[in-house]
Amino acid sequence: MKPLIPTLLLLLLHHIHFSTSQSPSQPPTPSGPTNVTAILEKAGQYTTFIRLMKSTQVADQINTQLNNSQSNGLTLFAPTDNAFSSLPAGTMNSLTDQQKVALIQFHVLPTFMSVAAFQTASNPLRTQAGNANNGQYPLNVTTDGNRAVNVTTGVVNATVSNTVYSDGQLAVYGLDKVLLPLAIFGPASAAPAPAPSGGGKGSKPSSSASGDTSADGSGDASDSGVRDGKGLAMVGVLIWWLVRMI
Template sequence: MKQQVQFPFLLFLIFFLHCTTTSAQSQAPSGPTNITGILTKAGQFTTLIRLLKSTQEADQINTQVNNSNQGLTIFAPTDSAFSSLKSGALNSLTDQQKVQLVQFHVLPSFYSISQFQTVSNPLRTQAGDSTNGQFPLNVTTSGNQVNLTTGVVDTTVSNTIYTDSQLAVYQVDKVLLPLDIFGKAASPAPAPSAKPEKRVSGSDAPSKSTGDASVDASGAAGSNRPAITTVMISFGVLAVSAAFYSLWL
């Protein structure tokens, strides 16, 4: 008899606990979107998380997503993508360039994978105006594959990490290098052209020409003196000859 009473009681207790748990889950408020939390849960984005925090872009992204109706799209390079960069590439950047690098991976609008098929190039990023050629980001699609090019590097969207109506986070296996930063650094500096030794023509040349002119003048004066002397001697000889000739007569 006791066993018959306990069995229905256990069923009622299990049903009650199940209803209580279900009710508690449905009433639990969903927390605000946190980009670093999303990337931490996905794994393999340690370097990007560090950049987001050090540049304070993580706070700006969270504020924009949670407090406005303007969506965002983020391209997230993996740790392996950062490791493939040239040694010291990140450390050589200024603080402003690090901010621009992070902002170059953020689009100020929400894009689903299918929406990339109808976008106009170049895409506008938070790094700056792309129309002047400093931060161009172009996208092409092939079916569901999204291809990205920056003028320095080409890559594809390899995975969707997170998406809702406000935020889309896509994995990329290469760091999107902006042309304005890495294009200038990658291009070799022009070799200095071999210039002939500079000659001072201000004071030297005129003094030299003056000297030459004085030498020429003195030379010319010197060359005229023998001619004058010869004429005078000839005139004297002629006068003496005329005197003797008159006495002779």
């Protein structure tokens, strides 16, 4: 019986090896839908921008659009954490929720654009914040001989520091500054000058109100002349009447 034990073990091991080799291989795990915040999280240094994208729900809008078969792709300008920390203190806290949404949407182009496409782009570019032609959300890009991309808003000038991600449908470019749109951060229009208060302390009455026709009192002189003329006329009439009575 003992001589059979090694043989049985060999047969058992052979059976296990044969079964394992014949088992079908597991298919590769399919890649999930595009997630823009996951891309930025993997890249690092975009914590503030990610938080704003999530709080404004712009991240959800982007992911939904990217996973739509009819999408023309998207281009995202992502300011780094250093770009946000360079803003004046309290800048983001001073914005309303609606302005924060517009600010993040201002960093999104509704089409995929490669670095080479920026060289022939027609300015101003349209963003998801609104129409660029009305002067509120203009976004202009220029490139130099080294294919460096500069982005201007009318408020700030930013530079694309690197390409974070690009797959032909989504392009993510890192920025050294936050893109501030004119509609939110542009100079306020000048306030109209206040109307002069009437009758205030120390105010000088107008000549019409005082009855004067000139500053030197010529109006009073003319009035007295009229009164003297009327008096002479009455005296003449009285003398003429007395002569007739004699």
